[in-house]
Amino acid sequence: MVSLPQIRIPATYMRGGTSKGVFFRLQDLPEAAQSPGPARDALLMRVIGSPDPYGKQIDGMGAATSSTSKTVIVSRSSRPGHDVDYLFGQVAIDQPFVDWSGNCGNLSAAVGPFAISAGLIDPARIPREGVATVRIWQANIGKTIVSHVPIVDGMVKETGDFELDGVTFPAAEIMLEFMDPAAEEEGGGGAMFPTGNLVDDLEVPGVGTLQATMINAGIPTIFVNADVIGYTGTELQEAINGDPKALAMFETIRAYGAVRMGLIQNVDEAARRQHTPKVAFVAPPASYTASSGKPVRAEDIDLLVRALSMGKLHHAMMGTAAVAIGTAAAIPGTLVNLAAGGGNRQAVRFGHPSGTLRVGAEAEQVDGEWVVKKAIMSRSARILMEGWVRVPGDWNPVA
Missing domain, CATH: 3.10.310.10 (Diaminopimelate Epimerase; Chain A, domain 1)
Incomplete structure (x- = not known):
């Protein structure tokens, strides 16, 4: 050799x-x-x-x-x-x-x-x-x-x-402005809501029919309610990443959601497209202890969000998913907006496994379609x- x-x-x-x-x-x-x-x-x-x-x-x-x-x-x-x-x-x-x-x-x-x-x-x-x-x-x-x-x-x-x-x-x-964050994904037509609906009934074999908000903003993301899949929204990584049945369920939701969003033609293609879409579950505010041991109080947050990335529950929150959260929260009637209490809002602070994060977005309707000019959040590097x-x-x- x-x-x-x-x-x-x-x-x-x-x-x-x-x-x-x-x-x-x-x-x-x-x-x-x-x-x-x-x-x-x-x-x-x-x-x-x-x-x-x-x-x-x-x-x-x-x-x-x-x-x-x-x-x-x-x-x-x-x-x-x-x-x-x-x-x-x-x-x-x-x-x-x-x-x-x-x-x-x-x-x-x-x-x-x-x-x-x-x-x-x-x-x-x-x-x-x-x-x-x-x-x-x-x-x-x-x-x-x-x-x-x-x-x-x-x-x-x-x-x-x-x-x-x-x-x-x-x-x-470092402050970041994500301009016109609705993602222009192949097959998705560039629409923020590729199905045309703020909430859809998503049929997932072996799981059931779930209400889902499927949005292209920051990154294509599928949001479902935590309680309908047996969670509270306060879970940390071990609760899900150590459960093969749970991981398989989330991957099935992701695959069928990707088809509904027009990102893939059939569920078999999801295995070669692990990065997108993301799948996340939301719940109203509740107190919990973050992975660092830091207490997160219900009164300090607007909602709870947990998201999976590359087949595992993320230890905090993906930045692009945070853009999707902020965008969806700004649009009355989405599952994210409803979990945060509904109504009009330009920013939310949500709880994730490592603590909290604030993200802002301004949404408006133009010719009957929701548009978001930019989403804003701060990070460091x-x-x-x-x-x-x-x-x-x-x-x-x-x-």
Whole structure:
């Protein structure tokens, strides 16, 4: 067997919100991986350490959870009104594929700081002190994200006192504006509610007929009521991730919901589209103890939400799902809005397994259709390591 030396690729390992991922400048990738296709997927899987039948990603940069099996590619944008193009790849842990079907709202918080630190932003647009506005084109879903990055002494401010439940240490606050967040998904027609209804009866074999709000905003998401599937909305990860029957039920709901949303043609396709749609369950406010031991009081939140990502209950809340929550909450009559007490609202604070999160959105009806101009939330980001990531020289099986 011929032994090939490893190659090294400039990379930055970053935390964004409650996720971590490996960030690349497009220009730094091997030429074969600079364009979409099998070579790029093979490289990113090898970087992260997938597919791993042991489910640990020991031989890569991943940490064997949906929140940490992530990659990002950033490049200067040629699109008017934008600074950078941002492409997100969710790497499957035990299967050989990269899912490009949606965005990561948490890592979106790290794109602006990365772009500035990587020299992808015109230095003239970076203030000596204050806030740099980075205009991001999210290439997976074709949407604009405006990132407001704090700057001190001409450099990205990473430390601060902003606390984000699900992240142990405080950091600097980064405000994100998700512009026109209704996702334009293939087959979904670009409609915020692809079925045309705020609430549908979703028939799920082996589960029953469930009321569901299916929305394309931030990321395609299927919301159901917690009580009809046997939950309270106060559950932590162990209550669901250790229950194979529960995980199978949620995946069945996700698959049949994806068909109703027009994202796939039949339920068998769901296995190759793990990143989208998400499935979440909602409930009215109730007190509980978060995974950190922090008490969450019912009077301090508007509703409870638990969401699954890549087949497991998320330890906090996906950023894009938070956009979907804020958007749905702003539209009277959705299950999310009703769980929050109904009526008109421009922001909600919801309880998730790690604590709470506030997200805002403004909705209005235009020609009988609901539209949301933007959703707003705050996250934080930090560079954890920078330098080179190494992969074996035989990384490209299609060469």
